[in-house]
Amino acid sequence: MSLIDSYGRRINYLRLSVTDRCNLRCRYCMPAKGAQMLPHHEILSFEDLLRVAEQAVAAGIRKIRVTGGEPLVRRGILPFLARLGRLPGLQELVLTTNGILLGEMARGLKDAGVQRLNISLDSLKPETFSRITRGGKLSDALSGIEAAEKAGFPPHKINVVLMRGVNDGEIMDFVELTRERPYNVRFIEYMPTHSGNWRAFSIPGSEVLERIAERYLIEKLAPGEHSGPASNFRVRGAQGSLGIISAMTGHFCGSCNRLRVTAAGMARGCLFSGDGVDLRPLLAAGDDTLLRQEIRNIVQAKPAGHEMKGRAAFPPASFHMSGIGG
Ligand SMILES: Nc1nc2c(ncn2[C@@H]2O[C@H](COP(=O)(O)OP(=O)(O)OP(=O)(O)O)[C@@H](O)[C@H]2O)c(=O)[nH]1
Numbered sequence: 001m002s003l004i005d006s007y008g009r010r011i012n013y014l015r016l017s018v019t020d021r022c023n024l025r026c027r028y029c030m031p032a033k034g035a036q037m038l039p040h041h042e043i044l045s046f047e048d049l050l051r052v053a054e055q056a057v058a059a060g061i062r063k064i065r066v067t068g069g070e071p072l073v074r075r076g077i078l079p080f081l082a083r084l085g086r087l088p089g090l091q092e093l094v095l096t097t098n099g100i101l102l103g104e105m106a107r108g109l110k111d112a113g114v115q116r117l118n119i120s121l122d123s124l125k126p127e128t129f130s131r132i133t134r135g136g137k138l139s140d141a142l143s144g145i146e147a148a149e150k151a152g153f154p155p156h157k158i159n160v161v162l163m164r165g166v167n168d169g170e171i172m173d174f175v176e177l178t179r180e181r182p183y184n185v186r187f188i189e190y191m192p193t194h195s196g197n198w199r200a201f202s203i204p205g206s207e208v209l210e211r212i213a214e215r216y217l218i219e220k221l222a223p224g225e226h227s228g229p230a231s232n233f234r235v236r237g238a239q240g241s242l243g244i245i246s247a248m249t250g251h252f253c254g255s256c257n258r259l260r261v262t263a264a265g266m267a268r269g270c271l272f273s274g275d276g277v278d279l280r281p282l283l284a285a286g287d288d289t290l291l292r293q294e295i296r297n298i299v300q301a302k303p304a305g306h307e308m309k310g311r312a313a314f315p316p317a318s319f320h321m322s323g324i325g326g
């Protein structure tokens with residue numbers, strides 16, 4: 001079974017958000033105060049999340065990335081992941097995290113069958129890290145990253161959302177990190193949110209690459225099985241690699257393979273496509289065949305791309321990265 005959308009793209013990757021809560025408050029993701037968290041009864045139960053995942057896999061999804069909010073703050077996440085990983089037909093179970101809880105949970109994640117981790121780390125300086133995350137401790141994130149390495153995960157992808165004047169002075173420090181460690185450090189263009197003046201902060205991926213190329217000899221890497229939305233590069237002689245995720249200026253929409261389901265059970269064909277489709281009535285009706293058909297319908301209605309340029313108001317009122325899962 002495979003899911004092909006109306007533009008001929010094969011949709012085989014589900015980003016499943018398990019919570020909209022988080023132990024950090026990153027400036028680019030959540031407002032300082034008054035983030036409206038979903039009441040507990042509106043968050044899908046693990047049973048319902050499993051039903052959605054099961055029907056998505058039956059329809060053609062092969063990879064599930066568990067995200068949030070911070071997925072590791074949801075109670076019961078490890079047994080849930082172990083059950084998710086056992087779904088027949090699912091080939092990859094991966095997770096995106098801020099790393100803060102990995103010190104205590106990395107081993108459990110490995111045992112639950114999570115295959116790879118993408119970890120957000122926006123600064124290597126304690127003060128800047130704390131400023132961006134509104135109070136997070138860099139040492140917690142770094143020890144989490146180390147614990148995950150010790151638990152036997154393959155080299156991590158490290159996600160860095162660049163913000164002009166905030167952490168772009170650290171680009172070369174992150175480049176140096178790839179010389180010492182086998183990580184794939186990915187610089188991400190700041191995407192629109194309600195939490196601030198994103199236009200002033202967003203740095204085009206092309207500029208980042210130019211700045212690196214002024215200092216280092218870099219070579220482009222061929223797209224690999226795990227390169228995802230990033231264009232990847234390597235500084236000559238480095239153990240790790242660099243990625244550019246041009247979420248705003250770039251054009252990975254043409255090869256987009258994703259579907260999203262939020263913790264509230266809203267399915268979206270595109271990160272930026274409005275409110276999405278509410279799966280809860282179908283879950284409540286208990287008809288999994290209809291659920292699978294709805295997943296196919298959403299894939300059919302998936303837009304060609306984000307089309308932000310043509311929009312008078314962006315982002316839409318319903319848009320919160322922490323609520324959608326990035
Ligand atoms: N515009 C856009 N941004 C995305 C999409 N998927 C992920 N991102 C962004 O890319 C960054 C990294 O996301 P991750 O959660 O690490 O996932 P990923 O890069 O898709 O992961 P893999 O391809 O599975 O390695 C985040 O800023 C996401 O918000 C997408 O489909 N569209």
Ligand SMILES: C[S@@+](CC[C@H](N)C(=O)[O-])C[C@H]1O[C@@H](n2cnc3c(N)ncnc32)[C@H](O)[C@@H]1O
Pocket residue numbers: 022028029067068069070071096097098118119120159161188189190191192193247321322325326
């Ligand atoms: C919403 S977070 C959820 C997972 C986890 N809490 C974390 O931070 O890795 C998923 C990804 O979205 C990214 N993200 C959040 N807001 C963003 C924004 N405005 N622009 C670009 N990336 C963003 C984060 O950096 C992270 O890599």
Ligand code: SF4
Pocket residue numbers: 022023024025026029030068069070098120321322
């Ligand atoms: S990016 Fe991740 S860690 Fe930061 S506030 Fe959003 S959900 Fe939390």
Ligand code: SF4
Pocket residue numbers: 252253254256257258269270271272303304305306
């Ligand atoms: S913006 Fe939409 S279509 Fe483009 S890559 Fe992201 S999810 Fe896919």
